[in-house]
Structures are given as structure tokens and as C-alpha cells.
């Protein structure tokens with residue numbers, strides 16, 4: 001939730017040192033200065049606006065009681081546009097008060113028209129619950145706000161449908177509950193005045209494409225009942241929000257992007273952990289990501305987790321309220337555990353003021369941690385980006401970002417937790433040993449000089465469109481007029497559904513043929529979340545998303561929860577549940593997978609002499625086949641154990657390039673070195689793709705081979721890790737020369753001798769980063785770039 005900044009809960013004043021002094025002390029610890037760049041983000045004064053004349057005194061008074069004396073200019077502007085009936089997206093920074101922009105027109109309408117209703121959608125139940133509290137606290141008569149989600153007791157549901165005029169839910173509930181049961185909701189939908197879509201930038205990729213069609217289904221039902229609601233969207237700062245919101249809703253949307261809320265200045269440092277001496281080997285006591293492959297290394301940097309843990313300990317010791325963002329759940333646990341240990345060594349008991357926080361925790365645990373940080377009982381919190389969607393946890397004195405979060409939009413959102421009006425704060429980006437992170441800390445203009453990315457979604461993805469049309473047909477027969485609503489490819493998808501026997505065509509339209517409704521999961525590609533249960537007590541420790549479960553919860557995996565270590569006894573894929581017991585072994589576990597790929601069809605290609613560049617459909621089969629156990633203290637591999645998990649299949653979109661063997665020989669790549677050259681180029685290309693598209697390397701996969709049976713040539717494939725694709729490979733194909741140029745430069749500029757995780761090694765390599773040839777990868781990319789047209 002984002003409320004008006006005046007009402008935002010934020011941390012109290014801090015006795016800690018000024019950010020510049022703090023940074024000076026932090027960087028003076030080691031021999032070499034780890035800071036590659038310092039950017040001063042200046043403070044900004046707020047620009048208040050008068051209450052719009054249409055806002056009733058009753059509503060102004062209610063906001064005034066909550067501490068909002070006047071709106072900021074962007075709030076008033078967006079609210080007025082929406083009140084006048086324009087679809088609007090407000091895309092401004094963290095804690096800029098986006099809630100007021102939709103609460104104001106929605107609640108004013110509810111007060112003016114005693115029959116009108118409002119539907120509010122949040123990406124998570126927790127966010128909807130926060131927003132419910134905010135609306136309920138205004139104590140407006142006759143609004144009767146209520147959450148309607150999977151947790152709502154059956155007994156309350158009917159009351160909500162009949163009497164609530166401000167229903168808060170999520171896209172999943174809209175998809176599974178409200179739309180299929182539209183007859184029960186007819187009264188509510190008939191009177192629907194506003195649809196509010198909060199945190200709409202989270203609807204990206206395949207999930208976003210599904211949500212886009214759920215919203216089209218909602219619009220179709222509203223039209224059937226005679227209503228045409230106004231859509232009000234709230235987004236984090238993003239590139240071209242009007243276009244993204246337009247794709248999401250299928251409507252013309254006006255953007256409000258000028259942030260008029262005040263904020264404090266931030267000192268933003270880019271931090272590169274030092275290279276460890278070659279002979280010290282992988283001696284870091286912090287395990288890398290569970291799927292990491294840091295063995296066989298000649299040279300490594302000090303781990304970003306270790307560095308972040310030390311920085312967290314140092315800032316907490318200075319009394320500075322600090323939030324550390326860590327990408328993986330395991331990483332957040334490890335950072336908290338290490339910072340606690342370091343603090344306890346210095347001052348026994350001080351470690352208790354640091355905790356870990358992540359999305360899989362139960363709601364009560366998360367609330368308690370947030371409360372403790374706001375009240376200062378806790379000084380340090382290590383969190384996954386689950387907090388990106390959390391409540392107004394802002395106004396912190398320092399934010400540490402362990403590893404580039406994948407997009408500039410996320411980076412700014414995380415950094416935005418630091419600083420409040422009238423006070424300076426510190427933000428530090430700690431680079432991981434990764435090509436993209438390394439590139440960014442040495443090219444600050446790519447962070448501070450570039451606009452934030454646009455949100456990418458593709459409603460035309462046939463793997464999304466067809467099942468969504470099936471859902472729509474179940475709700476009411478599809479008519480030719482409906483097809484325009486669902487966009488390009490709808491007719492084709494309907495024809496396929498008819499051919500497959502799912503729909504029947506009649507003169508009046510297309511009818512769903514079955515009794516049961518189609519089973520479509522909006523977040524489907526990863527499968528349902530897997531529950532982690534302690535076998536001895538039956539206690540639910542948390543959940544892990546289905547896509548990661550094979551990697552994190554296989555039998556024998558070491559699983560960390562709140563710093564406590566558990567070992568998995570059994571992963572039950574049928575019940576979606578992993579049984580664990582508490583145990584603290586002195587090893588970590590690292591899963592490995594194998595991948596196979598075949599070309600289904602070529603969509604587009606560029607014939608560039610000895611080089612070919614392709615975009616097309618591929619089938620990818622991957623299977624987690626084994627895991628390594630490694631000593632935590634030394635990183636030494638104890639053994640590799642086989643696993644018996646099913647293979648997972650994926651039809652998706654890939655970009656690939658081929659080179660003639662002759663061109664490689666001419667460039668000086670010996671035949672024996674071709675596999676290592678291609679493999680190294682593949683890793684680095686995957687690492688740099690997030691520079692071009694709103695994805696991160698965990699959204700993409702790759703495969704390289706000296707001869708592929710489908711291309712009959714040396715080939716590097718990079719594919720979307722989502723069924724049907726999510727637009728990433730397509731974007732890579734469209735920007736191929738810029739993408740591969742940045743890849744080539746990142747490898748060539750890396751200071752290591754024969755390849756390191758900052759350039760050609762990958763933390764998720766199924767082959768243990770073997771073979772890899774750094775100099776030959778540069779030769780391969782030079783051949784491609786020399787032949788490829790700009």
C-alpha cells in the first residue's frame with residue numbers, strides 16, 4: 001500500500017551519523033576502496049495542491065483526521081482526471097501517496113451516489129488487507145469496505161457481495177471466483193463505477209498477460225450488465241506507463257508521472273567487493289545461491305552476501321536503521337545470520353537486533369518484523385524483494401541492495417525505502433560476481449543516466465490467449481464482437497479451441513462444451529506453491545514457489561528459515577508439500593539440472609554470411625538430476641548425489657545465432673575450443689540481456705553446442721523460461737547487435753584472466769561452468785558483430 005506521505009508510517013528520527021560520514025567509515029575498512037561511484041540524489045521539496053472542488057467536505061475531513069491536510073499536486077491531478085471519467089495511471093516513486101489518487105475519486109463517488117460500487121485489485125492479499133485498513137479507518141458511512149479473497153469465510157461472502165460497496169481482492173480471486181460467479185455479482189457489477197489496479201507494474205511477463213485478459217473478461221461482464229467503470233491504476237516509476245497500462249486494460253489510459261511529494265536526499269554508492277587472491281580459492285564461509293556453481297574457480301570476488309552482511313553489521317553497530325535487500329530467500333537468511341554473528345562477537349546480545357524477512361513467511365511473522373523495525377527494537381532487516389509490495393516501510397536511514405535487482409525500476413523502488421523529508425540517507429548497491437552487476441558498477445551512466453524500463457507484457461501470447469478465451473466462453477458464449485476485445489490472434493485461438501473440441505461454434509457464437517470450467521492458473525507456469533512442513537510438529541514453516549521447488553526442496557536439501565536450518569526428508573510433488581526436520585549440517589546443498597532443446601519453427605531470421613540470427617519456437621526439456629553437498633567453511637565439494645525428479649517440458653520462444661565452423665577457425669578459435677567459446681558467450685549474453693528487457697537472468701535460459709542437430713552448426717540459444725514466451729527473446733532479437741556488443745565489452749573489460757563469475761561464469765550453469773574459454777568467447781562475438789547489420 002502507498003498512502004499519502006503525510007499519513008505514511010515511517011521510522012522515527014535517527015541518532016546515526018550523516019550518510020557521507022557513514023560511507024567514509026564503511027569504505028575505509030579494507031585495503032582497496034570498493035566504491036566505484038557515488039551519486040548524490042538531491043532532496044526534493046513537495047508541491048501541495050488545494051483539494052479539488054468536487055471533493056466533498058465530509059471526505060476532506062476524514063482525510064484530515066488521518067493527517068492528510070492537502071493532496072500533493074500529482075494526487076490532485078490524477079484524482080480529477082479519474083473523477084472526470086478518464087482512465088488514468090499514476091506512476092510515481094515509493095511512498096509518493098498513490099493511494100490518495102484513487103481513494104479520492106472513488107470515495108467521493110460512493111458518497112455522492114449511494115448505489116455506486118468500487119472494485120480494488122492488489123497483487124497480494126497482504127496489500128489488499130493493508131488497503132482495507134486504510135479505507136476502513138476513514139470511517140465513511142455506507143461504504144462498508146471488505147476484502148474478498150481465498151481467506152474470506154464462506155458465511156461472509158454473500159454479505160460482501162450484497163452489501164459492500166468497496167470490495168478489495170486480487171486478480172486470482174477475480175479470475176477464479178468473481179467472474180465465473182458473475183450471476184451472484186450482477187448487482188455489484190451493474191453499479192461498478194471504478195476499478196482500481198494497485199501496483200500494476202507487477203503485472204508483467206506471462207502473469208501480466210493473463211491479468212490483461214482477466215481485465216478484458218471483467219469489462220465484458222460489466223458491459224453485459226450495463227456498466228462502464230473508470231480504471232485507475234497505480235504503478236511504481238516505469239518507462240512509458242501509459243502504454244503498459246493501455247496494454248493491461250485494453251483501454252486508452254492517461255499517465256500522471258510528475259512526482260510532487262517531498263523526499264530527502266540520498267547518497268547512492270556503487271560497491272564492488274574485492275577480488276580474492278587466486279590461491280585462497282572458494283574460501284568464503286557464505287554459501288552462494290543454492291543453484292550456484294562456484295567450484296572450479298581460479299579467481300573469485302568476495303561474495304556480495306558476505307559483503308552485505310558485514311555492511312549490515314557495521315551500520316547496525318552505528319545505530320543506523322538499515323534494510324538490506326537480498327535476491328534469494330536463502331541469501332536473506334544467510335545475510336541476517338552472518339550479521340547477527342558478527343554483532344554478537346562485538347557486543348553480546350546486539351545480534352538480536354537483526355532479523356530476516358521474506359515473502360514465504362506467515363503473515364503474523366511479517367507484521368511483527370515490520371513493527372519491530374519501525375519502533376526501533378530492530379535496527380537491521382535482511383529481506384527478499386517481497387518487501388517491494390509491503391506496507392509503508394519507508395524513511396529508513398540506509399538501504400543495502402545485495403546484487404542488482406534486475407531492473408532500474410526495482411532498484412529505485414528499493415532505494416526509495418531510504419530517506420525522508422528533511423533527512424539524508426544512504427543507499428549502497430553491492431555488486432554480485434555477475435556480468436551485469438560488474439558492467440553496471442563500472443558504467444554508472446547505465447543506472448543514473450538511463451530511464452527506467454517499460455513494463456513488458458504480451459496479451460497476444462497464444463498460451464495465454466487460448467485458455468483465457470476458454471474462461472470467457474465458460475462465463476458467457478463468445479460473440480464475434482468479443483473477439484475485438486481480446487485483440488490480435490483471438491480468432492485464430494478460438495478456431496484452435498473449436499478444433500480441439502473445447503468450444504462449439506453455433507450461429508449465435510462460440511460455446512464452452514464441458515460442464516466443468518477450464519482449469520487456468522494465472523501464475524501457472526511455476527505450478528502451485530509448495531508448503532514446507534516440519535514433520536515432527538506438523539507446523540507450516542512457509543511456502544516456496546513451484547518453479548523453485550525442485551531446486552530448493554529436493555530430498556536432502558538444506559533449507560533455512562529465520563536463520564534456523566532444516567533438512568528436507570521428502571518432497572511430495574503430488575501433495576505439493578515438503579517434509580523437513582531441524583538439523584544444522586556443516587554443508588550446503590546445490591541442485592543441478594540438465595537441459596535439452598529442439599527447434600520447432602523459425603519465426604524470423606537474418607542471413608548475415610557466415611552468421612545467422614534467428615527467432616523462433618523451441619521445445620526445452622529440463623530436469624533437476626543431482627545435487628552437490630559442499631562444506632560451508634571451505635566450499636569444498638563433499639559429494640554429488642543423484643535425484644529422481646521428473647523432467648519438466650517447456651515450449652517457448654528463443655533467439656539463437658549460428659556461425660560457420662570456417663569463420664571460427666579464421667578468427668583463431670581452435671576446433672577443440674569451440675564448445676568453451678560458445679558456452680562462455682552464452683553465459684555472458686544471458687547475463688547482459690536484462691539490460692535490454694525487463695527480465696532477470698532467472699527468467700531466461702540458454703544452451704550452446706558445437707553442432708546442434710537442428711541448425712547443423714555451432715549455435716548459441718537463449719530462451720524465455722516461460723511457456724509461450726514472455727517477450728524477452730523477441731526483444732533480444734530486436735536489439736541483437738546492441739545486446740551482443742554490451743556482452744562482448746563486458747567480457748573484454750573484465751579484469752580476470754581466464755573467466756570469472758563477473759564475466760563468463762554463470763551461477764545457474766547445469767554443467768558446473770565447464771568448459772569455458774573467455775578469450776575465444778570474445779572472438780566468437782567479434783565474428784557475429786562484424787557480420788550482423790546494425
Ligand SMILES: [Zn+2]
Nearest residue numbers: 750752756759
Ligand atoms: Zn571475469
Ligand SMILES: [Zn+2]
Nearest residue numbers: 765766767769
Ligand atoms: Zn553453462
